[in-house]
Amino acid sequence: MGATQPTVTGSANRALIGATIGFFIGAGSVSLFGPTAHIFLKAMHLSPQQVGLLVAMPMLTGSLLRIPFGASVDRNGGRLPFLVLLIASVIGIAGLYWMLLTLYPNHLTEKYYPMLLTFGALAGCGIATFSVGIGQVSYWYSKKKQGWALAVFGGLGDSSPGFVVLILPAVIMTVGLWGGYLFSLAIIIVGIIIYYLMGLNAPYYQFYKRNHDTARATEEAKKYGQELFPTGGTWHTLLLSAKHWRTWPLVILYFTNFGGFLALTAWLPIFWQTYFHVGAFHSVVLTAVFSLIAAFIRVYGGKLSDEMGGEKTAVISLVVLLVGSVIMTFSSLLWLTIIGEILVGAGMGVNNAAVFKLVPHYVPDAVGGTAGWVGGLGCLGGFAIPPILGDIVALVGINGYALGFGIYILLSILCLLLVWLLYRTRENLTAHLSR
Template structure:
């Protein structure tokens, strides 16, 4: 095919829409067990620590798969790995649906626990679409618009756990446990179809199939593309790992996105067990937290574009720290609610700022950096719930609020990491001059 005959498919807006929809559907698996934890506790007699492992399990594969799949975007543009992850999640949810259809309620017991963990891990693959989408969207948008575009992608996509936490218990209440997961199955099939039609690779990755690399870059530049990969998957991972600033960003994302995921699945248990709220009240409080953190992330990205990512990170982490202190010390329902919302707001704004910093600090390996940051950062959603459950096992009921001291520590460490970035941002990182982001 002649170079001039290459017909570029997609546009920045359509791809942003497709990636956001795909991530929205895939990220719903983060709430696979959280809103229904009380049902499994009743049927299987699980301990608080076992609950923590169960609700956190979808984050394990979702986190680890973000690393290689995010890096693969620098090689293939993102479309294929995005679809692979959604299909893997589909298989996990289908297996869970079949298991519950055949075992619940009479035969779901302690022996079923390992199978629930395994299916949750597979279903969690959908969350890994985040790091793929970050790279895919970054290649479509110019640097000056990436903060807002990535905040829209991450913020609207992150709202999925909140909606799932709100809708899934309602569906289960009306139609039964197994049918609730049938609804989840139908939603991910819809997500796969929509992404298939909208989620196209950036111009460079379309041109490269029809011409040599330099010509593909020239043609892609003519289409407005500014970022270009420098190597394959492992090259991108190793290159981004060699940028030391990748690792403070990992720490920030562990605290804010991983911490957000952990609370999304833990809060229903907290509200019902500590304040003895009704199930629907716990669901509404959790969904409100999740949706606040998700939607305010869009505003956080816009603020980072205008005011600078580091500045917004410091402000948001201070808000998170204040909310965590309140949740740890409070013995009053409404004061704890205020603390929860402060934590959600701080996390959401910071998440919008972090991914503004990724293409700025690691411009020659965006996919690899997105994989490290999104993958290892997401591990917070897997690691923190068992810690929160451990506080309850150790201190009894009072361990529920004391567990939030984990977030005080994470917030303080994250503030230190941002301070390090600010102190060194004028230095040369990996051959690229880093200047204040304004």
């Protein structure tokens, strides 16, 4: 009997490590242009609007692609779409390296701007691995451990932009602009190899690939502890999750906290230098502190979500975010604003973990589709919020740099109301699932 017992390759922890490393490598492209924007501005004589679009381009494609690729996990388990996205990112970064190697500095003119945007868009595909990894990891772990597992995946992966902000300028100063992108290319190739070796699909998908029998694959996977199972193909799970009204409060929560995190990662260097006249180096350090706090505390947020529940954790983190936003909006003291920044980063990081603890609870029959909507549309906050902050500055003047953080006060209050709404309807959801 032991000889015929179906076996599973890999383990939940191995898959988590592989997916986390893969996402960490892919997510770094969100900061691909931020630390180097001033170089392209000077070399290509770009307008502020062109620079803004260039910086946002990897974020835009990485956000939108999260939706279909996240949903595709329900069809194939995640491994294939994850690899496709990382390979697309390699092509984009390789293209940027080639452009800089052959054109910079004397021949890199404005006429190459569309090509620069195209390669930046491809490079941003790596960020979309987030929603794929969320689904892939969710299917490996039991519901009791998902909060911790997803927080490790998201938290450690999200730390990548902070490290890029610190490391890429140092590499460029040492070996030149093209060398910085060559370094990025080498890192992502190593990440692909590691993910290929470790990022295996959950038991259900391994069994289904062998016999193409859904019922049998489900039964065998249950013996290995798998609790969540897909209910259909890519478009089915997208439509199914879109019909769940509870998907959309989760999207807004993630728009505020993860999208807000990406927005501030891009905006804070400008804020510190312009409003408080902090030097370039110290503005980068302050931004990296915010980014890394938000990323690493997400791991603790996952543990807290498992122990306290996603709703309570979300409320606590949103209150912290609200307090930090109030401080940053009305403070004119550097040290107090730094405290506000730390509170905002901590609140966002913990809440990001809480949101994905809530995803499999509130939409258990379409986890991949929901992860796609939440991760994709939520990530768009990083693309949508900075222009609003810029408009406030244009309208109000220098004080608009601080008053712009009032956006996060409004979003925090809205999110608190949405968490309350989800909690109030929890019993109705339980009754529906039991039928």
